[in-house]
Amino acid sequence: MFDLYIANKNYSSWSLRPWVLMKALEIPFNEHLMPFEGGTGASHDTFIRFSPSGLVPCLVDVKDDDELAVWDSLAIVEYLAEQHANVWPSDKTARAWARSATAEMHSGFGTLRDECPMNCGMRVALNSLSTKLKTDVARLDALWQQGLERFGGPFLAGSHFTAVDAFYAPVAFRAQTFSLPLSEASQTYVEHLLALPAMQTWYQAALEEPWRESMHETDTLKNGNATADYRKP
Numbered sequence: 001m002f003d004l005y006i007a008n009k010n011y012s013s014w015s016l017r018p019w020v021l022m023k024a025l026e027i028p029f030n031e032h033l034m035p036f037e038g039g040t041g042a043s044h045d046t047f048i049r050f051s052p053s054g055l056v057p058c059l060v061d062v063k064d065d066d067e068l069a070v071w072d073s074l075a076i077v078e079y080l081a082e083q084h085a086n087v088w089p090s091d092k093t094a095r096a097w098a099r100s101a102t103a104e105m106h107s108g109f110g111t112l113r114d115e116c117p118m119n120c121g122m123r124v125a126l127n128s129l130s131t132k133l134k135t136d137v138a139r140l141d142a143l144w145q146q147g148l149e150r151f152g153g154p155f156l157a158g159s160h161f162t163a164v165d166a167f168y169a170p171v172a173f174r175a176q177t178f179s180l181p182l183s184e185a186s187q188t189y190v191e192h193l194l195a196l197p198a199m200q201t202w203y204q205a206a207l208e209e210p211w212r213e214s215m216h217e218t219d220t221l222k223n224g225n226a227t228a229d230y231r232k233p
């Protein structure tokens with residue numbers, strides 16, 4: 001059985017990736033939610049007890065008295081793929097595309113992450129979109145449309161939810177919070193992701209969380225105004 005360490009469901013976009021993948025593919029695990037302790041890096045001394053980088057997510061696999069930690073969302077996905085063939089698409093072309101799109105998300109879209117942080121329960125009207133944010137959103141939209149068209153949808157690389165969808169799942173919450181300007185095909189994909197049972201479970205738990213991190217809250221509103229907050233007060 002795996003142990004998956006994550007942080008706040010409302011804020012932790014990196015945590016959502018392996019969590020939603022494992023839920024969607026029905027890979028069993030014990031969830032350990034470790035709330036952030038405030039500010040970037042503040043949780044390090046707690047997280048380092050189970051994660052060598054002091055960051056979440058971290059997957060711990062205990063087998064025959066041997067404990068293995070896998071501490072990066074992409075590394076976790078690849079570790080799971082060694083044991084579960086459905087983590088990546090079965091078709092070679094779709095798999096190469098999915099891996100490229102996943103890697104692009106892992107190492108790119110810096111402005112989207114920075115200007116539109118994940119804050120599941122909030123709705124924000126952006127004052128305006130910076131040039132860099134427009135570039136990121138245009139690239140995201142083109143990438144999604146390409147995958148949906150080429151592999152036939154409703155997921156990015158075909159008919160099944162795979163790792164590439166898990167990597168873009170946090171973007172679906174960002175798109176919902178900030179009403180990102182997307183094509184009809186991409187908007188339909190966002191709605192499809194948000195409606196998945198695993199995404200609904202994550203979202204409802206996020207709304208119930210009592211924690212409010214001032215850094216995340218300030219970041220959420222740095223380019224816009226709050227129009228709604230669906231979290232439990």
Ligand SMILES: N[C@@H](CCC(=O)N[C@@H](CS)C(=O)NCC(=O)O)C(=O)O
Binds near residue numbers: 037039056
């Ligand atoms: N590249 C890592 C990034 C992980 C990461 O940045 N995690 C953040 C949470 S979303 C974290 O643990 N931050 C700790 C802190 O802010 O104290 C991955 O893909 O897992």
